[in-house]
Amino acid sequence: MAMSINADDCTACGACESECPSKAIRFQGAVYVIDPKKCTECQGAADAPQCDEVCPSGAIAKAA
């Protein structure tokens, strides 16, 4: 149960990092990544995954 960032689409704007209620997102190398162990898909914190709501690049999807 986690979201993940598609590195090809991420423009490294960092918008998702500051919205994540679980502090699951950080900058790594050239793009942002989600730590699957920390990501809760925002359950209990918000109606929808905050990272996906804010991402302007459509870079975020459910982890396969």
Next chain:
Amino acid sequence: MSSQIVSLDSFVASPSPVRGCASSSCGSSARPADVDPDVWEKIKDHPCYSEEAHHYFARMHVAVAPACNIQCNYCNRKYDCSNESRPGVVSERLTPEEAVRKVVAVAAAVPELSVLGIAGPGDALANWKQTRATFDAVRKVIPDVKFCLSTNGLALPDYADEIAGMAIDHVTITINAVDPEIGAKIYPWIFFDHKRRTGLEAATIFLERQMRGLEMLVARGILVKINSVMIPGINDAHLPKVNRAVRQRGAFLHNIMPLISDPAHGTHFGLTGQRGPTPAELKTLQDQLDGGAKLMRHCRQCRADAIGLLGEDRGQEFTLDRLPEFATCDPAPRQAYRAFVAAERGDRGAARADALRSVSAVADDVLLVAVATKGGARINEHFGHTREFQIYEAGPKGITLVGHRKVDAYCMGGFGEDATLGPTIAALDGIDTVLCAKIGDCPRDALAEAGITVTDAHAYDYIETAIGKLYAERFGRSAAVA
């Protein structure tokens, strides 16, 4: 060091006869008559707010704000935000620490620097932590730099108090509509209160917060400039209403920018064939709004990391890899430059008053003049080196800067080629006379053939003085005969 004090080399080259009130303590003689003294204090050294200051002072932007909280149809997030920056460019993104290093290095090398702005590449308020950290740290090292920021306004009501507390005295808000129906065609979504919102709901919330933000800033004594992107068929007919709305709420300047729409930028408007306005459409709208919130004709839509006088960008000289590890900034050259400008301004103010008298004495003939200048409000650039002409209109309303036109400097190798003169002639369409510091015979003849007079007879004069003379020569005599 002294060569750095006056880095606009033209100042030294030009004779500077002192007339009128030229003492450095009397800078107010340069205050345009229609500007309130309090406001003048805030804008006199700000190149983006004061047409007068943009001849003398430089701004720099640092790109510490990558994130954004809305989506615009003229934006593709691979590039900088096009609300304040030219679309389709990518700025060097900096952490607040890197930004401070850069500002100090630039202030040491460019004494004209008077303004530090944060304009993106996303939204300054959507990255408030970085924005605030950058301003706070710079304030400690260079106390006399003015701060400004640009925002879409969504988060403005949340930060207006903090902004006022930090002595940020200029804010730019991009407002493209006041009716949600029109807003919805420009903004596909906003992220607000933990939710992505779309359509009319998004536009309604957004436009309401923009207006509230504007009111809150004005109430706190902050000068607010409004940028509007002119999008033909979507908001062009609506912008006079926007102009009235922002004027009523106390906006100090209203700047209409053309939509720059290129499919290669991958924006929604670019991909759907939405065109930008022609220069003529833009000017018609700007003329129509004249007298509303003062329009800013000298805006250049600069990059989120631009450095230098408006119309120039020295950003490439100050990329991170070129910065010294520990930069320091000596205040002496900055102070010397300010004293010099104060004197120069008093002189220019007197020259301008003279020039205006010569224009207003004659009938309502209008003269459109293109000027080659490197700054300092003087004619001091060679025709062949000019990348951007400032366009002045002289007529019954006075001598005013009405815009600028970009050209490729055709004399790239120090040697003009006809091949590139064609576009220059096209860019100068409608211009009566071009004023420059120097021009070769060949291009002069080619332009004469195209019906454009080019002269270097007024080299190094103040722009307004020269235009005043030109106007009197052209119309003064015929008016006397008639």
